[in-house]
Amino acid sequence: MMDAYIAKLLEAAKAAGIETAEVCFAESESFSAEAMEGRIDSYEVSATRALGIRGTVGGKMGYALTEAFDETAIDMMVNAVKESAALAEGDEQDEIFGGDAAYPELAVPENDIDRVSAEEKLALVLEMEKAAKAVDSRIEKSQGAYIATGRGSVQIVNSLGLNLKRETPLGGMVSAGVYLVGREGDSAVTGGKSKAGRKVCDLDPRQIGEEAAEETLAKLGGSPVSPGVYRAVIRRDAMRSLLATFCGVFSAENAQQKLSLLSGREGEKIASDCVTLMDDPLLPDGFASMPFDAEGSACFTKAVIDGGVLTTLLHSRKTAKKQGVATTGNASRAGVGGPVHVAPTNLFFKPGEHDLATLLSDMDDGLLITELGGLHAGANAVSGDFSLIAKGFLVVNGTCARPVEQITVAGNFYQLLKEIKAVGSDLEFLGGGIGSPSVDVGSLSVSGAGKK
Amino acid sequence: MLDRNTAAQVLERAVASGGDFAEIFLEDKRSQGLTLRSGRLESVRTNRSHGAGIRVFDGTRAIYVYTNDTGRDGLLRCAEQAAAAVAGGAGCKPVGFSPWSAARLEEIRLLPTDVKAARKAEKLRAADAAARAVSPEIVQVNCNYMDSVQDVLICNTEGVFAADTRVRSRLTVSAVASDGHENQTGSDNPGASMGFELFDERVDPEKSGRKAAEIARTMLHAENCPAGVFPVVIDGGFGGVIFHEACGHSLEATSVAYGLSEFSGKLGQQIAAPCVSAVDDGTIPGEWGSLHIDDEGMPTTRLVLIENGILTNYMIDKLGGRRMNMAPTGSGRRESYAWAPTSRMRNTYICAGHDDEAEMIATMGTGLYAKTMGGGSVNPATGEFNFAVMEGYWVEDGKIVRPVRGASLIGKGGEVLRRIDRVGRTMTMAQGMCGSASGSIPTNVGQPMIRVSSLTVGGK
Known part of the structure; x- marks a missing residue:
């Protein structure tokens, strides 16, 4: 049915004088359930579709999107693309692509989303919460335990004959987690653990619950440290969120817009020797693995930083053309409508040889940062500056001596890349495309109300 | 958007397995967004968002099912999916509807859907020019305009059958000041539950542009x-x-x-x-x-x-x-x-x-x-x-x-x-x-x- 609708829309676009047109159509299905204190508290099911169209008139690109699939929507979209294209002053380089000669073939991970019944999924959530609460009486209550499954597809069809479809994410996904409140005396803390994968049967509810409890209990009794400059290791999960916040600095689009300081610095040393940053759309089992990008270009594996040297920025066809290079297959869109931008696929620091314990023992004294908060406000992707609320542990003689809370850590992402002393071996993705191992970042400025 | 008979049938189906409350939220939203970057109108985006969510309560447990398929069959299917998650609750008898419209469209002088995108673009150009005029250190200005007209219909088993239209408009300006080695940013993001008259009554794009640029410049030298x-x-x-x-x-x-x-x-x-x-x-x-x-x-x-x-x-x-x-x-x-x-x-x-x-x-x-x-x-x-x-x-x-x-x-x-x-x-x-x-x-x-x-x- 949608194939016919898409064909009709492209016909209507052509008839209205739209020179080239491309449709992006996405479908998705999701299921989630949440438990609170031993009972299923909420339950959610969805099935959604959305269609975006972009098209050129006089070489300029126009855009429209709809979630209603009727005749009115066809008229609305065709007219909107024309109005939009007539006003656009964007780049001449922005054009629709007929496709590459070949695309990589990716193994599709197997899932069990449909094989496992809703009852079994609910049972897993309850067991996870129960296991967490059973660990210790200082686990005061649950903030909720959940399971979520999702899968979808995205299809690109254009007037140059391209017709490509892929799953999003490839093989679907399932995630489950539990969040807790711990209390001991005056100290109240929250913590949790979530895991993501392809199969419900691979998730061990007892293990997730126990890890959530341990993560929470370890924070009890935390207090600030006094302001100063501290040596610091950032744990894999916190480092992942920092990389996710600043990954835009590797976008050629941002560089061309002067929103990244890496503009024109390809070939230069921008990080310490031990830093290699990969963008790998072909990563087996990766949550952002894909054979083609939002412009229909074939995807491939590359190092963005290799041994500290910036080898390439991430490009779409549009940004590549402007710079006279080839696309890196990183064209991306938020949803199905609007302009194509640039985004990483599976982006991660290539793991080193040492585990977290070794990084801490090499550091000797300092801080282990396990959580960074307020990233949407306290981190400036344009300047690279960050000043963030943080939690972690005071490390003395290479071991965690006590939990630390109510501190801020400040630094600059560009500077941090240069000062990295070691990259750990514990790479983790946490259900997304961006991943990191734990990293010894040298030193950070810390503020807090602790006594000297 | 939805006739009363269909709504009543959907709600009945939703509580058929014992749910003690059910609600339909139906939405049709037209929105437009414009982006001006590097002084050029980069894109004009016209969107129509459309869908419905059905919610059922079983005591303090909530079930939610949503879809874009808002025809009678689509809604009934959602109601059945929601009902399937309830087994033997207290149940409820739906109350007859008292339809009303809460919309106060007379308060909106210029509905955004009636305003040409070209007029919206002028506001972005004014903000951009004012920001750039603040200092040669302003190397980038990113201006966005967005508006939305959201029609909603909310009905439930307690007799609510309420329609509304929500109109919102907003301008966002973000400026980057740079000395070649360091970047600093500033922004100003005014908006209101108003139509395009926003720019006559509340928002001066030039003032927003200047404010964003002045913050960025001040912070560059901080x-x-x-x-x-x-x-x-x-x-x-x-x-x-x-x-x-x-x-x-x-x-x-x-x-x-x-x-x-x-x-x-x-x-x-x-x-x-x-x-x-x-x-x-x-x-x-x-x-x-x-x-x-x-x-x-x-x-x-x-x-x-x-x-x-x-x-x-x-x-x-x-x-x-x-x-x-x-x-x-x-x-x-x-x-x-x-x-x-x-x-x-x-x-x-x-x-x-x-x-x-x-x-x-x-x-x-x-x-x-x-x-x-x-x-x-x-x-x-x-x-x-x-x-x-x-x-x-x-x-x-x-x-x-x-x-x-x-x-x-x-x-x-x-x-x-x-x-x-x-x-x-x-x-x-x-x-x-x-x-x-x-x-x-x-x-x-x-x-x-x-x-x-x-x-x-x-x-x-």
Whole structure:
């Protein structure tokens, strides 16, 4: 049915004088359930579709999107693309692509989303919460335990004959987690653990619950440290969120817009020797693995930083053309409508040889940062500056001596890349495309109300 | 959008297995967005969002099913999926509908869907030009215009059959100042529940452009903010984000109902300094966070949250009300049909007080004057909040001595409310997008200038 609708829309676009047109159509299905204190508290099911169209008139690109699939929507979209294209002053380089000669073939991970019944999924959530609460009486209550499954597809069809479809994410996904409140005396803390994968049967509810409890209990009794400059290791999960916040600095689009300081610095040393940053759309089992990008270009594996040297920025066809290079297959869109931008696929620091314990023992004294908060406000992707609320542990003689809370850590992402002393071996993705191992970042400025 | 017979059938089907309440939320939204970057109109995007969500309660358990397929069959299928998640509940007998429209379109002089994109683009050009004129150090200006006309129909088994049309328009300007080695940014993001008349009555694009550029330029020449514990003066407008994060979220039923908020069970108790009164008001005409009815079909309200430091009300949605055994307050909100509603803020502010703004700084000693705030976040269970200072100034011996960059403020909600020792005379509001359990929604924050006797300031 949608194939016919898409064909009709492209016909209507052509008839209205739209020179080239491309449709992006996405479908998705999701299921989630949440438990609170031993009972299923909420339950959610969805099935959604959305269609975006972009098209050129006089070489300029126009855009429209709809979630209603009727005749009115066809008229609305065709007219909107024309109005939009007539006003656009964007780049001449922005054009629709007929496709590459070949695309990589990716193994599709197997899932069990449909094989496992809703009852079994609910049972897993309850067991996870129960296991967490059973660990210790200082686990005061649950903030909720959940399971979520999702899968979808995205299809690109254009007037140059391209017709490509892929799953999003490839093989679907399932995630489950539990969040807790711990209390001991005056100290109240929250913590949790979530895991993501392809199969419900691979998730061990007892293990997730126990890890959530341990993560929470370890924070009890935390207090600030006094302001100063501290040596610091950032744990894999916190480092992942920092990389996710600043990954835009590797976008050629941002560089061309002067929103990244890496503009024109390809070939230069921008990080310490031990830093290699990969963008790998072909990563087996990766949550952002894909054979083609939002412009229909074939995807491939590359190092963005290799041994500290910036080898390439991430490009779409549009940004590549402007710079006279080839696309890196990183064209991306938020949803199905609007302009194509640039985004990483599976982006991660290539793991080193040492585990977290070794990084801490090499550091000797300092801080282990396990959580960074307020990233949407306290981190400036344009300047690279960050000043963030943080939690972690005071490390003395290479071991965690006590939990630390109510501190801020400040630094600059560009500077941090240069000062990295070691990259750990514990790479983790946490259900997304961006991943990191734990990293010894040298030193950070810390503020807090602790006594000297 | 939906005829009464079909609605009644869908609701009946939804409670057929024992659900004791069912609701349909149907939405059709037309929106347009324009982006001007590097002085060029990069894109004009026209969107039509369309879908429905069906919610069933089984006591305090909530089931939510949503789809874009809003025909009779699609809705019945959703109702069946929702009913399948309930087995043998209390059940309910749907009440006959009392249809009404809450829309007040007569208040909108220029419906955005009737305005050509070219006119919208002119506003972006004006903001861009004004920002660039501030200084040659302004290397990039990113201007966005967005509007939306959202038709909603909300009906439920308690007889609600309410329609509304929500119109919103907003301009965002973000400027980057650079000396080639360092970048700093500034922004201004005014908006309202208004049509295109926004630009005649409330928003001057040139003023927004200048403001964003001036912040960026000032911060480019600022030193790093010292780190430590200091008195902090926070200006009005977006400064109100401190109350939004430090207290507002912790007064939402979402966390209070589960005993997960530091303010659970504290109604009638002193939770803030006596100079602090605060309100969440969804009824102010034209304001960014205002609503005629909430997303559960209930007329919106003005709610006094704190009066002279004493906690007087929580913000409660329908499900939260069931969990807390209290009446809902017209605070049920959601980003779209793709989200089940929950208790959220509307226009939330600290009320004007009696203190002199100049005296506040003159007597603060050494500390931080946070003139323009960035965003923030909070963990309601522990009250730990953080937020970023976009434009800050260092104060020594009661005198503003230099601009400082990179500051963030952290603390715990209850503590900071008790440490407010000055509240200025003029309350102003600013617009934001608040992200939480039911998605990203428009909210206003606001306050007069206030002083907090001590806060942890992050910097280097």
